[in-house]
Amino acid sequence: MKLYLLLTFLCVGGLHEWPICARAFSKTPVPTHTALSQKHVNSFKPTLLYASSVSPEKDRLDTNPSTKFGSPLSDSVKEMNRFAIGFLKGTLFDNLFIGEDRAYARFYALETIARVPYFSYLSVLHLYETLGKWRRSKYLKLHFAESWNEMHHLLIMEELGGNARFSDRFVAQHLAVGYFAFAALLYLINPVEAYNLNQDVEEHAFATYDEYLRENAEMLKTKPPPKAAIEYYLEGDMYMFDEFQTECEMRRPEIRNLYDVFVAIRDDEMAHVKTMAKLQTELDISSMNEGECEIPDHI
Ligand SMILES: [Fe+2]
Numbered sequence: 048m049k050l051y052l053l054l055t056f057l058c059v060g061g062l063h064e065w066p067i068c069a070r071a072f073s074k075t076p077v078p079t080h081t082a083l084s085q086k087h088v089n090s091f092k093p094t095l096l097y098a099s100s101v102s103p104e105k106d107r108l109d110t111n112p113s114t115k116f117g118s119p120l121s122d123s124v125k126e127m128n129r130f131a132i133g134f135l136k137g138t139l140f141d142n143l144f145i146g147e148d149r150a151y152a153r154f155y156a157l158e159t160i161a162r163v164p165y166f167s168y169l170s171v172l173h174l175y176e177t178l179g180k181w182r183r184s185k186y187l188k189l190h191f192a193e194s195w196n197e198m199h200h201l202l203i204m205e206e207l208g209g210n211a212r213f214s215d216r217f218v219a220q221h222l223a224v225g226y227f228a229f230a231a232l233l234y235l236i237n238p239v240e241a242y243n244l245n246q247d248v249e250e251h252a253f254a255t256y257d258e259y260l261r262e263n264a265e266m267l268k269t270k271p272p273p274k275a276a277i278e279y280y281l282e283g284d285m286y287m288f289d290e291f292q293t294e295c296e297m298r299r300p301e302i303r304n305l306y307d308v309f310v311a312i313r314d315d316e317m318a319h320v321k322t323m324a325k326l327q328t329e330l331d332i333s334s335m336n337e338g339e340c341e342i343p344d345h346i
């Protein structure tokens with residue numbers, strides 16, 4: 048039984064080209080290794096969870112990551128993801144963190160949990176590299192830059208006192224561990240689904256910060272920026288900051304007070320949304336640091 052579970056995990060996770068996987072999971076007779084045509088190899092791709100809504104025209108095969116790295120999602124699956132994330136936010140976050148004085152604790156928990164998918168993607172990509180299956184160093188760099196950005200959001204929330212209560216740390220950190228495993232498994236099964244789900248998470252993060260900014264603008268403008276924000280947005284090496292702006296937006300946030308810090312964080316969340324959306328439809332991504340973007344002279 049244990050052996051079967053391990054085999055299922057490996058086959059679904061990416062080793063479905065192995066003849067042993069084909070034998071175990073295909074009902075049709077399996078050709079011998081020497082007779083294994085590309086058509087047969089393609090037919091072994093895991094399709095157990097998601098129906099395709101994209102027509103398989105030949106000219107899309109080279110540009111759509113779904114054909115090389117995961118499976119395309121139907122609109123109903125995207126809708127289901129949106130509902131699941133909205134439901135979790137409404138039941139968990141909106142009940143655990145009620146009231147103005149709980150805002151920083153809420154953001155601390157959000158940042159602890161929301162950066163975890165990037166660790167999961169990195170772990171799976173390392174696994175693929177180790178197995179010699181898929182080499183994509185750009186994705187490693189991008190997702191590490193995204194996790195670096197989210198880590199600084201977390202440092203800012205900690206400096207603001209969001210992690211003061213043991214109960215908040217306990218809940219956030221335990222959820223993060225569970226979410227790591229879930230996101231890694233999802234990324235193994237279908238990276239497009241993992242990116243889509245995280246796009247919804249990042250959209251909620253953007254909306255949460257945006258609402259907080261609108262409701263607390265005057266108060267935030269009277270407070271100084273945390274040290275972690277000054278170091279990251281003003282004094283730090285901007286290489287990592289630029290690396291996750293896949294839309295070629297050269298952003299240089301102004302940090303004069305706490306309001307500016309929350310504006311920068313909110314805009315970072317939108318950059319993550321755009322990156323997650325892009326990775327569902329394009330295999331390649333632009334990097335400012337590799338000269339793939341046109342940067343205006345005045346910046
Ligand atoms: Fe964040």
Ligand SMILES: [Fe+2]
Pocket residue numbers: 161162197249252316319
């Ligand atoms: Fe985020």
